[in-house]
Amino acid sequence: MxxxxxxxxxxxxxxxxxxxxxxxxxxxxxxxxxxxxxxxxxxxxxxxxxxxxxxxxxxxxxxxxxxxxxxxxxxxxxxxxxxxxxxxxxxxxxxxxxxxxxxxxxxxxxxxxxxxxxxxxxxxxxxxxxxVPICYLTAVATIIKGLGVPLPHLREPTKGEGEAIPNLDDLISPIATRPPQHLPKPAQINSVLVVGGSSGVGACAIQLLRNALPNLVIISTNSPAHKYKVTSGLGANTWVDRNLKPSEIAKAVQDASPQGKGVDAIIDAVSGAQGGANKAIFDSFRPDGPKLYSYVMTSMQKVEVPNGVKAAMIYGRMAFQTDGGGFEAMTRLADFVDKGDFKLPxxxxxxxxxxxxxxxxxxxxxxxxxxxxxxxxx
Ligand SMILES: NC(=O)c1ccc[n+]([C@@H]2O[C@H](COP(=O)([O-])OP(=O)(O)OC[C@H]3O[C@@H](n4cnc5c(N)ncnc54)[C@H](OP(=O)(O)O)[C@@H]3O)[C@@H](O)[C@H]2O)c1
Missing domain, CATH: 3.90.180.10 (Medium-chain alcohol dehydrogenases, catalytic domain)
Structure with a gap:
């Protein structure tokens, strides 16, 4: 001591x-x-x-x-x-x-x-x-691990990182059983749906995405009460009422996406696509897009995904084990807040x-x- x-x-x-x-x-x-x-x-x-x-x-x-x-x-x-x-x-x-x-x-x-x-x-x-901590760390992991998008407020990738493209299916393996992976090559992502943008994790994810990719189209699902918070407050481009039927949500997300084709990726902060009719949310994807689905572990049950969807189940502590500065994800947070780039979610x-x-x-x-x-x- x-x-x-x-x-x-x-x-x-x-x-x-x-x-x-x-x-x-x-x-x-x-x-x-x-x-x-x-x-x-x-x-x-x-x-x-x-x-x-x-x-x-x-x-x-x-x-x-x-x-x-x-x-x-x-x-x-x-x-x-x-x-x-x-x-x-x-x-x-x-x-x-x-x-x-x-x-x-x-x-x-x-x-x-x-x-x-x-x-x-x-x-x-x-x-x-x-x-803040667990929601912020979980959001960090959904973005780096699930979408392969580096976060600029963490350390810059060192030379050589980003050259190996991992099989995204691997990302659902329990990370504790394997060594840290190289940072995935930044995925070509132009649009993201954040399911549950007004939740603690979702509100962190929107801010981190906006900071990392200023031109990204971010669509949030949330209650109408939080529409200004997620857009003007956090940086989403637009929002969809989370109380709509899942099929209606998917349609509204497609309409709001670039050229109306659907989104490249989904961050699901609340396991909103879990089970039954909720699976219709996957129809938000652009049919010929990368279909990345990064979802927060909310129970011991995996979310079943349609063929072709690349899923990563995320938990908060994964953030520390991601390349691209994950080990320092917490220690970098105070400066990030002080600079005005991250608000209370x-x-x-x-x-x-x-x-x-x-x-x-x-x-x-x-x-x-x-x-x-x-x-x-x-
Ligand atoms: N595995 C991990 O390491 C880890 C870490 C953190 C969190 N989690 C889990 O992740 C979940 C979120 O945690 P949190 O602290 O961020 O939750 P939270 O802030 O307490 O979540 C409440 C919010 O979720 C929104 N919501 C609920 N169901 C929704 C749906 N179907 N569609 C859209 N929005 C929905 C509600 O939005 P509106 O008010 O707008 O209706 C509400 O504001 C929890 O289940 C938690 O257990 C897991």
């Missing part, structure tokens, strides 16, 4: 899901010890995500109970492990967390790898900052203060939100 010391610190409280379905329980725990390249963050605000209630009610990614959830946090660094040089004790940061023991956000102090975190932009409160609602407010917040989230991230202050 190079800065701060865990040994002299008092214990912490953890908000633990005791078993599938709950209840939560507050328990006392010793102050964590960071390993090399890790930091301990005193959480000041935590973001609530659908994954948290899905884990609670379905045990979606839970191996052992009791478990500590929470994948988004913002707070102040208290202790840093060996080799951490860019972050020091006392820094205000925002960070991806990860359910499981000391990495979960729903506790007083969270311990994560230093590259999961970045300086909190001065313009954002802790509550705002805590609403969705409005926040603070649903309570203290760890005990998390359970009620998750139930509220489960009932559904629209263009809002729920956050708890600590």
């Amino acid at each position: 190079s800065q701060g010391s865990s040994s002299a610190r008092k214990g912490i409280q953890q908000y633990v899901a005791t078993r599938k379905g709950g209840p939560f329980q507050l328990i006392d725990a010793p102050y964590p010890v960071p390993g090399p390249n890790e930091i301990c963050i005193r959480n000041r605000a935590v973001g609530l995500n659908a994954l948290d209630w899905k884990n609670l009610h379905f045990g979606m990614m839970v191996e052992n109970w009791p478990e500590i959830f929470g994948i988004d946090t913002a707070g102040v660094v208290e202790v840093v492990g060996e080799n951490v040089t860019d972050i020091k004790a006392g820094d205000a940061v925002m960070s991806l967390a990860g359910h499981g023991g000391r990495a979960g956000a729903f506790q007083d102090v969270t311990t994560v790898p230093a590259n999961y975190a970045c300086r909190k932009p001065a313009a954002w409160t802790f509550e705002q900052a805590a609403s 969705v409005e926040i609602e603070v649903v309570g203060k203290g760890l005990s407010a998390i359970g009620g917040g998750l139930e509220k989230l489960r009932r559904g939100v629209s263009g809002t991230k729920l956050v708890v202050s600590l």
